Amino acid sequence: MSQSPAVLPKPKCGEPYLLTPGPLTTSIEVKEAMLRDWGSWDGDFRAMTADLRHGLVDLLGTGSEAYDCVPIQGSGTFAVEAMLASFTPKDKKTLILSNGAYGKRAAETMAYLGRPTEVLDKGDYLPPRGPEVAALLQADPVISHVLIVHCETSSGILNPLKEISDAVAAEGRTLLIDSMSAFGAIPVEPSSLKFEALVSSANKCIEGVPGFGFVIAKKTALEAAEGNSHSLSLDVHAQWAHMEKTGQWRFTPPTHVVAAFLEALRAHKTEGGIAARGARYSNNRDVMVSGMRSLGFETLLDAEWLSPIIVTFFCPADPAFSFPKFYDLMKERGFILYPGKLTVVESFRVGCIGQMDEQVMRAVVAAANDVLKEMGVTSAAPPAEALKERARLAA
Numbered sequence: 001m002s003q004s005p006a007v008l009p010k011p012k013c014g015e016p017y018l019l020t021p022g023p024l025t026t027s028i029e030v031k032e033a034m035l036r037d038w039g040s041w042d043g044d045f046r047a048m049t050a051d052l053r054h055g056l057v058d059l060l061g062t063g064s065e066a067y068d069c070v071p072i073q074g075s076g077t078f079a080v081e082a083m084l085a086s087f088t089p090k091d092k093k094t095l096i097l098s099n100g101a102y103g104k105r106a107a108e109t110m111a112y113l114g115r116p117t118e119v120l121d122k123g124d125y126l127p128p129r130g131p132e133v134a135a136l137l138q139a140d141p142v143i144s145h146v147l148i149v150h151c152e153t154s155s156g157i158l159n160p161l162k163e164i165s166d167a168v169a170a171e172g173r174t175l176l177i178d179s180m181s182a183f184g185a186i187p188v189e190p191s192s193l194k195f196e197a198l199v200s201s202a203n204k205c206i207e208g209v210p211g212f213g214f215v216i217a218k219k220t221a222l223e224a225a226e227g228n229s230h231s232l233s234l235d236v237h238a239q240w241a242h243m244e245k246t247g248q249w250r251f252t253p254p255t256h257v258v259a260a261f262l263e264a265l266r267a268h269k270t271e272g273g274i275a276a277r278g279a280r281y282s283n284n285r286d287v288m289v290s291g292m293r294s295l296g297f298e299t300l301l302d303a304e305w306l307s308p309i310i311v312t313f314f315c316p317a318d319p320a321f322s323f324p325k326f327y328d329l330m331k332e333r334g335f336i337l338y339p340g341k342l343t344v345v346e347s348f349r350v351g352c353i354g355q356m357d358e359q360v361m362r363a364v365v366a367a368a369n370d371v372l373k374e375m376g377v378t379s380a381a382p383p384a385e386a387l388k389e390r391a392r393l394a395a
Contacts, residue, residue, distance in 0.1 A: 007357060007359050008355050008356065008357045008359075008360070009027075009028070009355075011025060011028075011355075012028040012031075013028075013031075016331055016334045016335055016336045017334060017335050017336065017354070017356060017360060017364075018336050018351070018354060019335055019336060019337050019338065019349075019350045019351040019352075019356075019364065020310075020336065020337075020338045020349075020351045021153040021181045021204070021309055021310045021338070021349075021351050021353065022076075022181065022201065022203040022204040022210075022353070022354075023203045023209065023210050024203065024204070024207065024351065024353055024354030024355075025354035025355045025356060026207055026208070026209060026260075026264070026354070026355060027207070027263075027264075027267060027355050029263050029267065030207065030208060030209065030260045030263050030264050030267070031209075031260070032263075033256075033259045033260045033262070033263040034209070034256040034257070034259060034260050036256075036259065037255070037256075038255040038256070038258075038259060039255075040248065040249065040252060040253050040255055041248060045253075045255060045258070046246075046247035046248060047247075048258055048259065048262055049071070049243065049247060049248070049249065049253070049258065050247060051262060052069070052071060052258060052261060052262060052265070053068070053069040053070075053071070053243070054069075055262075055265045055269075056069045056214060056216060056265075057069050057216060059183070059184065059273070059274060060188065060189060060190055060216065061187065061189045061190075061191065062189060062190065062191035063189065063190030063191045064190065066190065066218050066219060066220075067190070067216050067217060067218055067219065068216070068217065068219050068222060068240065069214055069215070069216050070214065070215045070216075070217065070222070070236050070239050070240045070243065071212050071213070071214045071239075071249070071253075071258075072212060072213050072214060072215060072234065072236070072239065073211070073212050073233075073249070073251065073252075073253060073254060074211075074212065074213065075201065075210065075213065076180045076199065076200070076201035076204075076213045077105065077109075077213075078213055078234060079199040079200075079201065079212075079213025079214060079215055080105070080106060080109065080178055080180070080199050080213070081109050081113075081231075081234055082199075082213075082215060082229070082231070082234040082235070082236050082239075083176060083197050083198075083199050083215050083217075083236065084106065084109055084110060084113065084115070084147070084176070085113055085228070085229040085230050085231060085234055085235075085236075086215075086225040086228055086229045086234075086235060086236035086237060087145070087174075087176060087196060087197055087217070087221055087225055087228070087236075088110070088113075088115050088144075088145050088176075089115075089144055089145070089228075090114075090115060090116075090228070091116075092116065092142055092143070092144035092145070093116040093117060093118050093140065093142045093143040093144065093145075094110060094115060094116070094117050094118070094143070094144070094145040094146070094147060094176075095117075095118045095119075095120060095133070095136060095137070095143045095145070095146045095147070095173075096110065096117055096118070096119045096120070096147050097120050097122075097128040097133065097146065097147065097148045097149070097159070097164065098119055098120065098121050098122065098149075099121075099122035099123060099124070099125055099126055099127060099128060099149070099152055099155070099157065099159070100124060100125060100149065100152035100153075100154035100155050100157070100341070101152075101154035101341050102149045102152055102153070102154065102178060102180070103119075103121075103147075103149050103152065106147055106149070106178065107119050113230055114230075116142070118136070118140065118143055120132070120133065120136060124154070124155055124341075124342050124344065125152070125154075125155035125157050125300060125301065125305075125312075125342070125393065126392070126393060127157060127159050127160055127305065128148065128159065128160075128164060129160065129163065130160070130163040130164060130166060130167035131167070133146065133164055133167045133168065134167040134170065134171055137167070137168070137171040137173055138171065143173060144173060144174060145173065145174045145175075145176055145196075146164070146168045146173055146174070146175050146176070147175075147176045147177075147178065148161065148164050148175065148176075148177055148178070149178045149180075150177055150178060150179040150180070150181070150182040150183070150186070150188070150198075151179070151180075151181045151182040151186070151307045151309050151310075153180075153181045153307075153309060153310050153349075154341040154342075155300055155301065155312050155341070155342070156300065156301060156306065156307050156309065156310045156311045156312045156349060157301055157305045157306075157307060158182070158186070158305060158306070158307035158308075158309075161177070161188070161193065162192065162193060165193040165194055165195060168194070169194040174196045175193075175194060175195040175196060176195065176196060176197050176198070177195050177197070177198035177199070178198070178199055179198045179199065179200050180199060180200050180201055180204060180213075181200075181204050181205070181307075181309045181310070181353075182200075182204075182205065182307070182309060183198065183200035183204065183205060183206075184200065184204065184205030184206045184268060184274060184277060185205035185274060185277045185278040185281050185308060185309070185353065186205075186274070186278055186307075186308070187274055187275075187278075196217060196218055196221045197215055197216065197217035197218065197221060198215070198216050198217075199213055199214065199215050199216075200213065200214060200216075201213040201214070202214075202257060202260075202261045202264075204353070205277060205281070205309075205353055206261065206264050206265055206268055207264045207267065207268070207353075207354060207355060208257065208260050208261035208263075208264040208265075209257055209260050209261075210257070211254035211256075211257030211258075212253070212254055212257055212258070212261075215236050217236065222236065222237055222240045223237075225237040226238075226241075233250075233251060238250065278308060280357065281308035281309065281352050281353050282308040282352075283357075283358055284308070284352040284353075284356055284357065284358060284360075284361050285306060285307075285308045285311060285352045287358040287361040287362060287365075288311065288350060288352065288361040288364055288365060289306065289311055291361070291362065291364075291365030291368075292313060292350070292365060292368065294365075295365065295368060295369055295372065295380050296316070296379055296380030296381050297313045297314070297316070297368075297380045297382075298313065298314050298381065298382045298386065298387070298390070299311055299312065299313055299314075299390075300312040300313070300314060300342070300347060300386075300389070300390060300393075301390070301393065302390070302393065305393065308352055308353075309351070309352060309353055310338065310349050310350065310351045310352060310353070311349065311350050311352065312340060312342070312347050312348070312349050313347060313348055313349070313350065314345060314346070314347050314382030314383075314386040315340070315345075315346035315347055315348060315382065316372075316377055316379060316380040316381060316382060317379070317381060317382055317383040317384075317386075318377045318378060318379050318380070318381075320375050320376040320377045320378070321372075321375060321377045321380075322375070323339070323340075323346065323348055325375060326348070326371055326375065327339075327348075329371040329374060329375070330367055330368065330371055333367040333370070333371070334363075334367070335363075335364055335367055337349065337350060338350070338351060342389075344385070344389055345382070345383065345385055345386040345389060347386075350364065
């Protein structure tokens with residue numbers, strides 16, 4: 001397979017780079033794939049849907065034959081709710097491992113569903129660990145399922161998926177994975193992980209555009225999910241059964257988004273698949289983090305926990321620094337950042353995914369340096385309280 005180009009082309013339409021965890025900067029080829037109209041019932045589009053489903057299952061690698069893919073219209077959150085509603089039981093508990101906004105959202109979803117839930121709340125960013133999960137499962141036999149967020153983008157932490165999978169499997173329970181921002185760049189392989197289902201979205205590491213999410217689940221789980229969902233439109237079993245029977249989506253599909261995604265999937269394969277995509281993102285992270293640290297910025301997380309998806313930086317303590325102003329000046333230079341979500345100290349986030357390479361990340365650092373000077377910020381060092389927070393993680 002060919003490797004990605006040494007330097008990726010700049011956005012052809014001249015738009016700013018999206019340094020976010022999705023939507024993200026896409027290639028011109030992905031954009032151009034949306035210029036044609038498709039009939040959702042037509043044989044050509046049914047073939048496109050089949051290609052999409054098979055291509056995503058293939059990304060699992062060894063053991064993928066036990067799984068199938070069910071795309072779900074809407075944002076990634078639609079797919080998460082669809083997975084939880086379709087696979088969690090109504091008479092057993094689901095343990096939600098929460099260390100950020102998306103774990104909290106999963107717990108909120110379960111509350112809307114009226115399903116019994118236990119939450120292991122680790123705060124803004126501390127990772128759930130295998131022994132504590134095992135202890136919770138041993139103490140409560142009513143817990144049947146566990147949900148983990150693979151990459152919690154509110155902090156940028158890459159949670160210890162293998163460790164959690166092993167702990168859940170050892171206790172004979174069932175694992176569900178929200179791999180929204182990681183699938184396609186970080187392996188999720190049935191040969192080394194035991195899980196029933198995972199979810200992700202078109203506009204993340206495959207580098208498509210927003211419009212659908214997808215559930216990849218064991219075929220046995222899909223068969224057993226009949227009648228379990230609370231929702232007509234979010235019923236994974238019903239969508240799967242209809243696609244198996246007719247090749248069509250039950251309701252109007254995002255045809256242009258599917259066409260764009262297939263182009264993105266082809267580019268993903270040409271680049272070298274998950275390994276190459278993850279390597280590019282990791283290099284983006286390393287170049288950007290090194291440069292930002294050279295300016296005096298500090299990351300929330302130590303290197304051990306930094307994902308290649310998005311990185312959280314503490315805002316400088318310098319009274320001349322204002323994130324809204326920093327954001328506007330960075331946007332003027334062609335870069336859109338992501339606000340922070342920490343509750344204890346102020347922060348902001350810089351994404352590493354999308355059609356970006358190390359040349360772009362060096363330009364990000366140079367722009368940040370210029371902006372600090374324009375704002376009159378003499379030090380990018382965070383407040384002492386921020387470093388105390390980081391010490392909690394190291395402990």
